[in-house]
Amino acid sequence: MTKVTIYSIAEELGVHASTVSRAFSRPELVKADVRQRVLETAERLGFQPNRTARRLATGSTGAVGLLVPDITNPFFPPLVRAIQAAAEEATVILVDAEGAAAAEPSLIARLRSQVDGILLASPLATDEVLREAIGSTPTVVLNREIEGVASVVCDMTSALHAAGDHVHDLGHRRIALLAGTVGSWAADQRRMAIRMWAAGADVELTELGPFDASYEGGREAAEKLLATDTTAAFAFDDLTACGVVAGLVEAGCRVPGDRSVIGCDDVLLARVLTPTLSTVSTPNERLAHVAMATLRAATTGDEATPSRLEGLFVPRQSTGRVA
Amino acid sequence: MTKVTIYSIAEELGVHASTVSRAFSRPELVKADVRQRVLETAERLGFQPNRTARRLATGSTGAVGLLVPDITNPFFPPLVRAIQAAAEEATVILVDAEGAAAAEPSLIARLRSQVDGILLASPLATDEVLREAIGSTPTVVLNREIEGVASVVCDMTSALHAAGDHVHDLGHRRIALLAGTVGSWAADQRRMAIRMWAAGADVELTELGPFDASYEGGREAAEKLLATDTTAAFAFDDLTACGVVAGLVEAGCRVPGDRSVIGCDDVLLARVLTPTLSTVSTPNERLAHVAMATLRAATTGDEATPSRLEGLFVPRQSTGRVA
DNA sequence: CTGAAAGCGCTAACAG
DNA sequence: CTGTTAGCGCTTTCAG
Numbered sequence: 260m261t262k263v264t265i266y267s268i269a270e271e272l273g274v275h276a277s278t279v280s281r282a283f284s285r286p287e288l289v290k291a292d293v294r295q296r297v298l299e300t301a302e303r304l305g306f307q308p309n310r311t312a313r314r315l316a317t318g319s320t321g322a323v324g325l326l327v328p329d330i331t332n333p334f335f336p337p338l339v340r341a342i343q344a345a346a347e348e349a350t351v352i353l354v355d356a357e358g359a360a361a362a363e364p365s366l367i368a369r370l371r372s373q374v375d376g377i378l379l380a381s382p383l384a385t386d387e388v389l390r391e392a393i394g395s396t397p398t399v400v401l402n403r404e405i406e407g408v409a410s411v412v413c414d415m416t417s418a419l420h421a422a423g424d425h426v427h428d429l430g431h432r433r434i435a436l437l438a439g440t441v442g443s444w445a446a447d448q449r450r451m452a453i454r455m456w457a458a459g460a461d462v463e464l465t466e467l468g469p470f471d472a473s474y475e476g477g478r479e480a481a482e483k484l485l486a487t488d489t490t491a492a493f494a495f496d497d498l499t500a501c502g503v504v505a506g507l508v509e510a511g512c513r514v515p516g517d518r519s520v521i522g523c524d525d526v527l528l529a530r531v532l533t534p535t536l537s538t539v540s541t542p543n544e545r546l547a548h549v550a551m552a553t554l555r556a557a558t559t560g561d562e563a564t565p566s567r568l569e570g571l572f573v574p575r576q577s578t579g580r581v582a
Numbered sequence: 583m584t585k586v587t588i589y590s591i592a593e594e595l596g597v598h599a600s601t602v603s604r605a606f607s608r609p610e611l612v613k614a615d616v617r618q619r620v621l622e623t624a625e626r627l628g629f630q631p632n633r634t635a636r637r638l639a640t641g642s643t644g645a646v647g648l649l650v651p652d653i654t655n656p657f658f659p660p661l662v663r664a665i666q667a668a669a670e671e672a673t674v675i676l677v678d679a680e681g682a683a684a685a686e687p688s689l690i691a692r693l694r695s696q697v698d699g700i701l702l703a704s705p706l707a708t709d710e711v712l713r714e715a716i717g718s719t720p721t722v723v724l725n726r727e728i729e730g731v732a733s734v735v736c737d738m739t740s741a742l743h744a745a746g747d748h749v750h751d752l753g754h755r756r757i758a759l760l761a762g763t764v765g766s767w768a769a770d771q772r773r774m775a776i777r778m779w780a781a782g783a784d785v786e787l788t789e790l791g792p793f794d795a796s797y798e799g800g801r802e803a804a805e806k807l808l809a810t811d812t813t814a815a816f817a818f819d820d821l822t823a824c825g826v827v828a829g830l831v832e833a834g835c836r837v838p839g840d841r842s843v844i845g846c847d848d849v850l851l852a853r854v855l856t857p858t859l860s861t862v863s864t865p866n867e868r869l870a871h872v873a874m875a876t877l878r879a880a881t882t883g884d885e886a887t888p889s890r891l892e893g894l895f896v897p898r899q900s901t902g903r904v905a
Numbered sequence: 906c907t908g909a910a911a912g913c914g915c916t917a918a919c920a921g
Numbered sequence: 922c923t924g925t926t927a928g929c930g931c932t933t934t935c936a937g
Contacts, residue, residue, distance in 0.1 A: 264914055275924050280915060290922060307695045311643065312914030314634045315929045331660055331850065336653045340678050350696060353676045355663050372630045373673060474854045498854070505856045527654065528851065531797045531821070533828045587930055598908050603931060613906060635930030638913045 263304045271300050283308060322350045323554060324370035324377040326363065330355040333526035341547035342378060360384050364392040371396045376554045382443045397557035399550050403444035409563040411550045415523060416452040418539040418570035422521050423456040425574055430581035431491040431519060437480045438468035439495030446495055449523060453493050465489055470499060477502020485510055490518055490581050497522035497529045500536055504577065515579030525573055534576030542568050586627045594623050606631060645673045646877060647693035647700040649686065653678040656849035664870035665701060683707050687715040694719045699877045705766045720880035722873050726767030732886040734873045738846060739775040741862040741893035745844050746779040748897055753904035754814040754842060755784065760803045761791035762818030769818055772846060776816050788812050793822060800825020808833055813841055813904050820845035820852045823859055827900065838902030848896055857899030865891050
């Protein structure tokens, strides 16, 4: 079981190692039958090109880094999966910041030396910090926008408008906006979208918060919510919405009987909760593909192109006709 | 911003590159003051040792692979996090099998060439297939045992006995066991544990299933469950339990008022569901540490040591006094 | 303790 | 189209 290299198979065939190398990396440069035989014996000998050597020689790692702020947030696993699928041959190195935004710069620094490019999901760090951390490494930021850095975001605006119209159609006129973490790009965007919608509809919007984007944050929000006479509420995300529902139900308020609740992200939780959550879903696969394409472009030195994808409102059980 | 290598700093100091190299990899072999100066200028120049080159030279990748069957299963993200933390310097390459057990061998093959060792969470593939796929790569299997392969498992037996005693104390005597996927090591272990407990307690155990380890599987289980006169049920995991609760509630059956439900794994869901789930938690951090330690041992050629950790029963709201 | 030299396995000009 | 020849940046004997 000795290691099989391009030399082993070159020798076996009486050709030069570089020919073997070419047979793999630039097949068009080698005569069809030679290539054929190379591939065959490679297969036969169980040849596995040594990625490390290739990397050293080419200077490219064949890997992309994916930094997520909190892998235990149910929003990210599906995204991670989609990115891996979209990465195809490239190996993706996932790094979880464990919810500690302050640690991200050093994590990014470590990543930089191991990858050709970085996909960065970092909602909380400031533009400054991030720009400095990524330096000259080709980077695409996800779900936020930073001047001068390529990005792909899922724009929830129109979906949230649709969600607003949906509850409006159900008769709701006093609506609560449970704001998410301040300084979060996504939270800001969602807040703006809902304000904009409310301004154009005959509804009274009550802003509460900010609340932490967590179940506990939702519980807290529920308390504040109960002190208002609103009949429907937009939560920052599904996890928060889950806490809101739990808090309301515990206080004897029925969902959607007495109050309607709208989540965001369409995580697994939204589909298994009782009641299932009306929410806005993200096109993860599309996002992943666009992100990878953008990263490849960035790697080959192209311009920073910001892309926007649209979220989709998914009505479920947590929204109902006003009491 | 030219690349800084051991040569740059060797030149800068008028020493040989190998000395610089040693200053990092075998500091004890270089005189204190030289080492000192090397480290200083390395710092000053922002030297980042090129991992790829190091790998080529040493033959070790400094990376470990972590294969999970389904990253979207909420059980895994916390484990991934724990493993990353336990891996310290080593970079962990996460591979998600996307729920397709059949694809695992080829994923493992790809991994093998990129890492020093593999942590393998693969509940469904057969021992044969796995043994063949890992070949001679140092491997630790997680939550299952394979003859001849190092492993670390979380043994739920005593925790499930505690759970049984708990519902027994609450007055339950007719108990349902909702079996998980057949052929799954964990499912088998849990089933055995509950049977064993039931055999030693004055309860009547009704086995139902097997059901898919999913929300839908739980819904299906709920239906079957309603056709029995049992008052408490063990679900395979929390996701299943969630489906069971949803199915029961939808049928007008209250949890825990009319029936008690016990989950397993203690995923996020268990804590945010209403009612919160009584379940068995896994010591992820311990598991991760033991797994990494075992892998390091395996890498240095030591024997395959199977380790067993204990789960912990966590009573919550989904279990209550019998009606 | 440090310098010299030989690779690790592959790629990439450059000739032929 | 294919062989030659240099490396990629670091580690590691082997001398001294």
